[in-house]
Amino acid sequence: MKECYRVYAMYLKALSDETRLKIFDMLSNGELCACDILEEFNITQPTLSYHMKILSESGLVDSRRDGVWMKYSINRKSLEALKQLFDNIGLNMDNTSSHLYKGMDFC
Amino acid sequence: MKECYRVYAMYLKALSDETRLKIFDMLSNGELCACDILEEFNITQPTLSYHMKILSESGLVDSRRDGVWMKYSINRKSLEALKQLFDNIGLNMDNTSSHLYKGMDFC
DNA sequence: CGACCATATAGAGAGATGTCAATGTGTATG
DNA sequence: CATACACATTGACATCTCTCTATATGGTCG
Numbered sequence: 427m428k429e430c431y432r433v434y435a436m437y438l439k440a441l442s443d444e445t446r447l448k449i450f451d452m453l454s455n456g457e458l459c460a461c462d463i464l465e466e467f468n469i470t471q472p473t474l475s476y477h478m479k480i481l482s483e484s485g486l487v488d489s490r491r492d493g494v495w496m497k498y499s500i501n502r503k504s505l506e507a508l509k510q511l512f513d514n515i516g517l518n519m520d521n522t523s524s525h526l527y528k529g530m531d532f533c
Numbered sequence: 534m535k536e537c538y539r540v541y542a543m544y545l546k547a548l549s550d551e552t553r554l555k556i557f558d559m560l561s562n563g564e565l566c567a568c569d570i571l572e573e574f575n576i577t578q579p580t581l582s583y584h585m586k587i588l589s590e591s592g593l594v595d596s597r598r599d600g601v602w603m604k605y606s607i608n609r610k611s612l613e614a615l616k617q618l619f620d621n622i623g624l625n626m627d628n629t630s631s632h633l634y635k636g637m638d639f640c
Numbered sequence: 641c642g643a644c645c646a647t648a649t650a651g652a653g654a655g656a657t658g659t660c661a662a663t664g665t666g667t668a669t670g
Numbered sequence: 671c672a673t674a675c676a677c678a679t680t681g682a683c684a685t686c687t688c689t690c691t692a693t694a695t696g697g698t699c700g
Binding site for chain 2: 431432434435438439441442443444447448450451454455456500502505506508509512513515516518519
């Protein structure tokens with residue numbers, strides 16, 4: 427666990443919006459273009475673009491151009507990091523080991 | 534996976550603040566009173582109370598009175614639900630199975 | 641090149657969020 | 671009861687967030 431709380435908080439903030447959480451889940455089934463995602467929601471295209479920017483800049487989602495389309499996909503490393511965050515919190519509960527927050531003063 | 538995105542988004546919003554994420558991690562080592570938590574942060578007592586209310590009302594954290602003190606602890610069920618959320622997203626990626634968002638129209 | 645399509649950006653506005661100082665509430669204790 | 675302690679609530683404020691309309695950008699195709 428080398429990361430700081432700040433990065434995890436950023437991930438969680440990116441997913442704390444219901445629309446973005448749904449998008450993240452949709453992407454778990456594979457790459458999608460913005461137009462595909464837009465069809466699932468009652469939001470305007472600029473609003474979707476705003477959400478995709480937040481997901482991309484957080485590092486949770488990767489993006490690439492494919493001609494006219496922007497293709498989005500989940501960044502596996504960040505998903506793994508999120509899993510580990512909650513797994514480690516669970517471990518603390520079972521083992522009564524040291525807190526994550528100790529030894530993180532450099533953050 | 535019977536829960537709705539709205540509940541998960543609420544959990545994640547509660548943890549999307551760096552202070553609250555640290556508190557949640559601190560609680561993974563066992564029950565703490567507000568005064569113990571307050572010592573770890575440079576915030577006022579009302580601000581901590583505000584954060585604890587958000588964590589409690591989200592269902593992530595349980596609270597009980599012990600004389601003058603309020604004791605806080607992690608709600609294990611909600612932690613398990615969070616773990617499953619990300620585990621299932623990971624499964625989708627591997628199995629190319631159905632999306633979580635399908636069949637959730639009742640939400 | 642010109643028209644068109646998909647997406648991004650800018651600007652504005654309503655509402656949510658995080659923080660504090662001041663004050664209220666509830667519990668123990670002399 | 672009076673005091674003190676731990677915590678909650680209120681009200682105010684600055685900032686952030688989400689959404690839209692309008693407009694810009696960038697790639698494709700006739």
